[in-house]
Amino acid sequence: MRKFILITFALFSFPSLWGQSILEELRENSQKAGSNYFAYPKPEKKLTPAPKGKKPFYISHYGRHGSRFLINQREYDYPYAAFQKADSLGKLTALGKEIFQRVKVLRQEAEGRLGELTPLGAQQHREIARRMYERFPEVFKGDAYIDAKSTVVIRCILSMENALQQFVVLNPKLRVTHDASQHDMYYMNLQDKKLYNQKWSKAARKNYKDFCDRHTRHLAPMGRLFNDTAYAHNELNLYRLNLSYFKLASSAQGTEAGRHFDMYEIYTPEELYDNWSQVNAYWYILYGACPLNGGVQPFVQRNLLRRIIEEADSCITLPEHGATLRYGHETIVLPLACLLGLNGFDQQISDLEQLTEHNWVNYKVFPMAANIQFVFYRKNPQDRDVLFKVLLNEDEATLPLQTDCAPYYHWTDFRDYYLKKLDSYR
16 A cells, blocks of 8 residues: 555656656756746847848836845744754754755845845846847947836845946946836836735635645655654654745855855755746746636736837837836736736646646746846838837747737737737726
8 A cells, every 4th residue: 555655646746748848957957946036047049130121229128136135034044943953953964964054154144135136136137238238239329218217126226227337338328317216116016906815716725735735845855954754753844844945945046155055955856846846836826827816917017018018109209219127026027928928928727737738937937137128120210110029038039919020020019919908907
């Protein structure tokens, strides 16, 4: 009977066939398991040349802040206290002692800096700004105008300022305005209580709990840290400790100290996959078009998308060139990507086991410093057939629109399609 139970557990917990590609990605780069803590990767592909005669003249952008420290002190204190007590009683293995020292270092580094931008986070935005300037020099030539806005959170403000400093270094003639005010939070970071209260419907809660039960992998990795099984099981909440440790391990890659060791060392690739998959399902329910809670959560960014359209319409009428830059959070970038249907992220998937089959993989959308860029093209200011392409984390992305010039789209087609979509939401 015991053998049957172990075999059954293995069948349910091992990644499905369609999850194998994600498992292989995690084998190659375990840091992707960090989901929204994944440190920003460089773009992977070359850009497609514009149709003949078309040149970039305007960029509309929304970007997430760069890598940060964890937000709450308890996220550092809980694993630290558990390991400290176990160490004082001689209950840690050699690996456990090493992990305890790493937790201690991360906790010390974050002291007084909860939620703040790390040096890597600042660097990420300087590099994104540099690549934007180098890829689309026509947009930033001469005395081009940049209007930048941030949410009122300091890590977002500093992300914006690092990007703007890089732009000005590259072209001191740029005209730059920047602001961070509650005045703009209705579209920069909308808090919709009605949609928020719908997130965890009864069906969503049940399906998520069942999913997590099938993918829970905490006993083995936590067991590698303690030399006394009875102590570990009787004195510690290993399930909670694993959740806490996994979050700390995920965030470490964005810090200076965490770049010198691998906090995921305690996990096998399969254990890493299952821990990641629970987080992936969590984000899908909260911000994807999940039918378990009505499929409407992406509309939380309706004000932002409408603002993007309105500002683009205004800038298209001008003979000038420049950019509108916005800096905020992953809780905006992810639902905006889902509302747009970038790369198929608008899919409604009832079975959480099929998320990876449909390529709904969170780290592909919202790593630290994630960004969505609309790049606009025309022949001259009199050209009314304005084209654009959309970049997700600086790689060309697809939209659910017909086009005769992919990966470029006609702005009028986009405008008509998405205004109707926005108007359909009540």
